[in-house]
Amino acid sequence: MTLPSSKAPTPEAVSRPHPVAAFVAGTGIGALGGLIGLGGAEFRLPLLIGPFRFKALEAVILNKAMSLVVVATALPFRTTAVPVAALAEHWSIIVNLLSGSLLGAWFGAGWATRLSSRTLYRVIAGLLVLIAVALVFGHDASLAGPCLNGPSLWAVGTLTGFGIGVVASLMGVAGGELLIPTLVLLFGADLKLAGSLSLAVSLPTMFVGFARYSRxxxxxxxxxxxxxxxxxxxGSIAGTFIGGRLLGLVPSAVLLPVLAAILAISAVKVWRHA
Structure with a gap:
C-alpha cells in the first residue's frame, strides 16, 4: 500500500521582475511622461500587465503606488516655476475639482475591486484609448478663459472631477492628461499653472483611491x-527629470501622435488579455 506523502503541495512559483528591468522600464516611462508633463502612469500600466505579467487589479494597485511617489515628488519640484502662492490664489479651482474627484476615486476603486478580471482588462483598454484621444486633442489646448461662470462652472467642475477621479482609480494613474485639458478649457488656467494645479488635485485624489484599495x-x-x-x-522619478530636460528637443507635432499610437497599441494588447 502506498502511503500518502506528508509534504503538502506548494503553489507554483511566481517569477518576479528583475530590479534592473524595473528601473530601466521606469526610467523610460518617466522620460516619456516628462516630455509631455505627466508622470508616465498611462504608459506604465500596460507594461505592468504585459511584459511584467501582473494581473489587472494587481497592476492597477502597483501603478497607483508608484504614481503617488512620482506625483508627491513632482509637486515640490515645480514650485520654482509655479510658486505655492500662485496655487493658493486658485484654491477655489482645486476645491471645486476635489469635491468630485475624491468621491469618484472612492467609487472607482470600489468598482475595480468588484469587476471580474476580464471586464477590468476591457475597461482599462477603453480608458487607454480615451487618454490617447485626450493626449492628441487636449494637451496643446489654447487659453480661452473660463467657458462658464458661477454655479454652472462649479457644477460642471464637480461632475468632471468625479469622472476623472473614477478614471484615475480604475487605472492607478494621476489623471493629469484629463485634468490639464479640463483646467485649461473649463477654468481658463495657464498651461504651466494647470500642470501644478493638476498635481494638487491628483495627490489627495490618489490617496483616497489608495485607501480604498487597501481594503x-x-x-x-x-x-x-x-x-x-x-x-x-x-526609475520613474529619474526618467521624469530626464524627460523634463529634453523638453523642446522633440516637436509636439511628432511626439504626441507617436505616444497616442503607443497607448492605442497597448489598449489592443490589454484587451486581448481578457
Whole structure:
C-alpha cells in the first residue's frame, strides 16, 4: 500500500521582475511622461500587465503606488516655476475639482475591486484609448478663459472631477492628461499653472483611491513586490527629470501622435488579455 506523502503541495512559483528591468522600464516611462508633463502612469500600466505579467487589479494597485511617489515628488519640484502662492490664489479651482474627484476615486476603486478580471482588462483598454484621444486633442489646448461662470462652472467642475477621479482609480494613474485639458478649457488656467494645479488635485485624489484599495486582499501585492515598487518608482522619478530636460528637443507635432499610437497599441494588447 502506498502511503500518502506528508509534504503538502506548494503553489507554483511566481517569477518576479528583475530590479534592473524595473528601473530601466521606469526610467523610460518617466522620460516619456516628462516630455509631455505627466508622470508616465498611462504608459506604465500596460507594461505592468504585459511584459511584467501582473494581473489587472494587481497592476492597477502597483501603478497607483508608484504614481503617488512620482506625483508627491513632482509637486515640490515645480514650485520654482509655479510658486505655492500662485496655487493658493486658485484654491477655489482645486476645491471645486476635489469635491468630485475624491468621491469618484472612492467609487472607482470600489468598482475595480468588484469587476471580474476580464471586464477590468476591457475597461482599462477603453480608458487607454480615451487618454490617447485626450493626449492628441487636449494637451496643446489654447487659453480661452473660463467657458462658464458661477454655479454652472462649479457644477460642471464637480461632475468632471468625479469622472476623472473614477478614471484615475480604475487605472492607478494621476489623471493629469484629463485634468490639464479640463483646467485649461473649463477654468481658463495657464498651461504651466494647470500642470501644478493638476498635481494638487491628483495627490489627495490618489490617496483616497489608495485607501480604498487597501481594503482589498489584492493589496498584498505591494508587500510581495516592495523592492520592485521602490526601484521602478525611483526609475520613474529619474526618467521624469530626464524627460523634463529634453523638453523642446522633440516637436509636439511628432511626439504626441507617436505616444497616442503607443497607448492605442497597448489598449489592443490589454484587451486581448481578457
Amino acid at each position: 482589498d486582499r489584492s493589496f498584498v501585492v505591494l508587500g510581495q513586490n516592495r523592492l520592485f515598487v521602490l526601484v521602478m518608482a525611483a
